[in-house]
Amino acid sequence: MPETTTTRANPLIDPSLHVWGPEVALYLFLGGLVAGVMVLVAWRRLRHPEVTMSRALALAPWSVPLLLSAGMLCLWLDLANRFNAYRFYFIFRVYSPMSWGAWILVAIYPVSVAFAWTVLPGDIAARWRRRLGSLARLGDWAQERAPSLARAQLALGVLLGIYTGILLAALAARPLWNSAVLGPLFLVSGLSSGAAFLLLLRLAAGERDTLVHTDMLLIVVEIVLIGLWFVTLASGGAGTQAAARLVFGGDYTAAFWTLVVALGLVTPLAGEWIERRHGMLPGRASAVLVLLGGLALRWIVVDAGQHAAEIARIALH
Amino acid sequence: MSRKRWAMTVDTRTCVGCSACVIGCKTENDVPAGYSRDWIFTETTGTFPNLAMTIRSERCNHCDDAPCVRACPTGSSHYGPGGLVLVTTAKCSGCKACIAACPYGARFVDPRTRTVDKCTLCAHRLENGIPTTSCQEICPTRSIVVGDLDDPTSEVAELLAARDAYTLQPEQGTEPRLFFLK
Numbered sequence: 001m002p003e004t005t006t007t008r009a010n011p012l013i014d015p016s017l018h019v020w021g022p023e024v025a026l027y028l029f030l031g032g033l034v035a036g037v038m039v040l041v042a043w044r045r046l047r048h049p050e051v052t053m054s055r056a057l058a059l060a061p062w063s064v065p066l067l068l069s070a071g072m073l074c075l076w077l078d079l080a081n082r083f084n085a086y087r088f089y090f091i092f093r094v095y096s097p098m099s100w101g102a103w104i105l106v107a108i109y110p111v112s113v114a115f116a117w118t119v120l121p122g123d124i125a126a127r128w129r130r131r132l133g134s135l136a137r138l139g140d141w142a143q144e145r146a147p148s149l150a151r152a153q154l155a156l157g158v159l160l161g162i163y164t165g166i167l168l169a170a171l172a173a174r175p176l177w178n179s180a181v182l183g184p185l186f187l188v189s190g191l192s193s194g195a196a197f198l199l200l201l202r203l204a205a206g207e208r209d210t211l212v213h214t215d216m217l218l219i220v221v222e223i224v225l226i227g228l229w230f231v232t233l234a235s236g237g238a239g240t241q242a243a244a245r246l247v248f249g250g251d252y253t254a255a256f257w258t259l260v261v262a263l264g265l266v267t268p269l270a271g272e273w274i275e276r277r278h279g280m281l282p283g284r285a286s287a288v289l290v291l292l293g294g295l296a297l298r299w300i301v302v303d304a305g306q307h308a309a310e311i312a313r314i315a316l317h
Numbered sequence: 318m319s320r321k322r323w324a325m326t327v328d329t330r331t332c333v334g335c336s337a338c339v340i341g342c343k344t345e346n347d348v349p350a351g352y353s354r355d356w357i358f359t360e361t362t363g364t365f366p367n368l369a370m371t372i373r374s375e376r377c378n379h380c381d382d383a384p385c386v387r388a389c390p391t392g393s394s395h396y397g398p399g400g401l402v403l404v405t406t407a408k409c410s411g412c413k414a415c416i417a418a419c420p421y422g423a424r425f426v427d428p429r430t431r432t433v434d435k436c437t438l439c440a441h442r443l444e445n446g447i448p449t450t451s452c453q454e455i456c457p458t459r460s461i462v463v464g465d466l467d468d469p470t471s472e473v474a475e476l477l478a479a480r481d482a483y484t485l486q487p488e489q490g491t492e493p494r495l496f497f498l499k
Contacts, residue, residue, distance in 0.1 A: 007336055008356030008375075010425040012413075017422065019413040080411025081431040087391040087408050098414045099390035172384060172489055173420035237488070306417070 017174075017306045023078040025299040029193070030071035031164045032186055032294060034064050036194015038112065038157030040214070042150045045119060049147070053119060056201035061116035061153075063197070065109055072105060097167045104163055108156050114142040115153040161187035164298075168305060176243040176308035177301070179232045185225040189294050192218040196268075196290035212272050215290065219269045226261070243308035252304045260300060264293010323399040323438055324466040324494040325450070326476050327374050332460040334359055334372040341455035342376075345439065352425055354436040355452055374452065374461060377402060377423040377436035378485060378493030385415035385424065393433070399465075400494070401440050406432040420489045438463065466494065 012019050041061050044053070076085055089106070093099035117139050120128070129136040142149060165186030168177035195215040199208065233244035247256040268286035275283065334357045342348060342355050355376035363369050383402045386394045393408035394415050404415075409432035416424045416433065427434040439450035443463070453461040464473030476482075477496060484493040 002360055002362040004358065004360045006356055006358045006375075007339060008353055008358075008422070010352050010422070013416065013422045013425055017417070019416045078412075080413065080426045080433075081409055082411075084391070084408065084410040084432075087393070087410050090408075091390075091392045093390055093392060095387040096390045096414070098388065098412060102390060171388070171418050173418055 018303075020302055020306065021078065022299065023074040025302040026295070027071045027074040027078075028164045028167070028186070028298040028302065029295045030067050030074065032161055032190025032298070033193040033197055033291075034067050034071065034108075034190075035157045035161030035164070035187065036191040037061070037067075037197060038064055038108075038153050038194070039161070039191055040194050040198060040211070041119070042115065042153040042157065044210075045150045046147065046154065054202070054204040054207055055121055056203050057198065057207055058119045058121050059124075060198055060201060061112060061119060064112040064116065068105065068108060068112075097163065097170045101160075101163050101167060104156065104159050108160065111149065111152045111156055114145075115149045117142045118146040118149055158187065161190040164190065168301065174305045174308060175236065175240040176233070176246065176305040178240070179229055181225055181229040181232055182301075185222065185229055186298075188218055188222045188225060189297055192222060192290055193294035196287035196294075199287040200284055209276075212276060212286075215287075216269060216272050216276075219265050219272075219290070223261075223265055223269075226265075243305075246304045246308055247300075251307065252300055255296070256300050256304075259296035260293055263289055264296055265290075268293070320467075321399040321443075321465040322467045322494070323379065323401055323443060323463065324473050324477075324496065325376075325379075325438065325453075326462045326473050326482065326496045326498055328458075328460040328462075328476075328498045329371055329373055330498065331458040332372045332374055333458055334374075335457060337455045337457060338374045338452035338461060341451045342436070345451035346437070348434070349427055349429055352427070352434070354423075354434070373497055374456075375421070375423075375485070376452075376495065377438070378421055378491065378495040379436075379438055381492035381494060382490060384418040384420070384489070384491060388414040388418035390414060397437075397440060398444050399440075401438050401443075402435075403437055403440060404433050404435060406430055406434075409433050420486050420491065 008014055037060060041057065076082055079085055088099065088102040091099070092103060125139070129139060132139070162183045165183035168174070169179055169182040172178050192215055195211050195218060199211055199215070203211070230244060233240050246252045268289040271286040336357055338355055339353055339357065343353065346354060348354050355374060358373045358375050360371045361368055379400065379402045381400065386396060386402060390412060391408045391410055393405045395403060395405065397403035411426055411431050411433065413426065413433070424433050424435045426432070442450060448463070450461070450463050453463050462472050462476060464471035466474060468474060476498060481499040482496040483499065484496060
């Protein structure tokens with residue numbers, strides 16, 4: 001075993017890289033959740049335009065700009081030089097995932113507000129129309145383009161969900177993140193979080209049933225993708241394999257398998273399955289667990305991925 | 318704009334790890350206390366009594382295909398004159414994407430400016446007619462040499478032609494321009 005020493009001791013880099021803190025993990029969670037709400041409600045609107053949504057589901061799209069703003073606040077708090085945040089919008093850098101993300105986020109605001117308007121319950125829409133005065137014409141403009149807006153909402157939701165994973169996966173220097181599976185994994189986990197968030201609302205029985213069924217499918221896909229992620233890690237070089245060992249016997253093993261896999265995926269899947277099998281209306285406990293599991297997944301991946309850089313460097317020597 | 322392609326060689330046979338390059342750089346470039354743009358890396362391999370030691374003076378590799386430049390969302394990290402990888406602090410938001418992207422750990426956030434800082438290969442000297450970096454100037458064993466990679470008569474090009482050399486983590490595909498002479 002080679003012995004290495006370095007005189008470098010730059011804070012945040014040494015002894016192990018730790019440049020992104022919990023703010024980024026929380027943002028990735030909120031971004032995924034928002035992507036989930038966008039995709040699920042837009043999909044429902046496109047598939048069943050004739051069925052009236054419950055009041056809660058029809059109002060849910062307004063959570064998109066609100067939760068996204070909370071996520072962007074987290075991102076802004078993580079910046080070291082916050083006054084230069086506007087610089088993201090002076091340029092578009094095609095090879096920078098973060099640049100893509102910055103522009104996707106601003107594109108979502110107008111589309112999500114316009115889409116939310118198109119599914120607004122009739123009585124609320126009438127009341128807002130009176131208050132908005134001549135601005136209500138913008139609402140009419142949106143209403144005329146409802147199907148296009150739903151499609152745009154769906155596409156932007158998918159982009160946002162994938163982007164939260166690509167942001168990490170594009171970094172070849174960090175072996176735990178550098179996997180093509182991370183984008184789809186974060187998208188599916190985000191869709192599942194979105195479904196769980198919607199299940200916390202006062203939905204109609206039919207809507208709950210469809211969402212629970214969808215969530216079960218998503219959880220199964222997520223478990224498969226986590227398996228594939230480990231396959232890509234295990235079949236990588238020495239550094240990548242060392243990174244994988246962080247969740248197989250290393251520092252993050254207990255947290256990953258209990259918080260993400262057992263409590264965040266397997267338990268809610270079993271709960272939802274039992275509820276459906278016995279014809280019960282699903283409760284909210286499974287949804288809460290899915291949300292906590294989604295947050296734990298991001299937190300552990302963000303944290304362990306940075307720790308993995310040092311582990312890999314040692315393994316390569 | 319310089320037509321040169323700046324590169325550096327560090328002779329691992331003569332480097333004794335005295336850290337003069339680190340101190341010289343801190344003085345020349347006003348690097349904040351507790352931080353460093355270059356550093357000494359020491360590696361001992363083998364089993365006693367058959368031990369071997371490698372000492373390297375390391376810094377930003379000024380990669381030809383720099384992942385930090387690709388990751389930067391504001392265009393702050395860029396290729397400067399002579400292909401040097403530089404940071405425009407006025408554009409830096411401190412998002413740290415470049416720090417996460419750099420396989421060499423060469424970047425840090427300067428606590429005074431809250432922007433990212435790193436080795437510039439003393440661009441202010443090279444581009445103003447002074448043909449040496451401060452670390453090269455101070456090195457007591459003359460282990461560090463800077464020059465134009467595209468000029469076959471430069472000392473750097475001649476050293477690389479005459480001696481075996483390696484770069485760090487070539488598998489990353491970054492094409493570093495910091496070479497270590499064996």
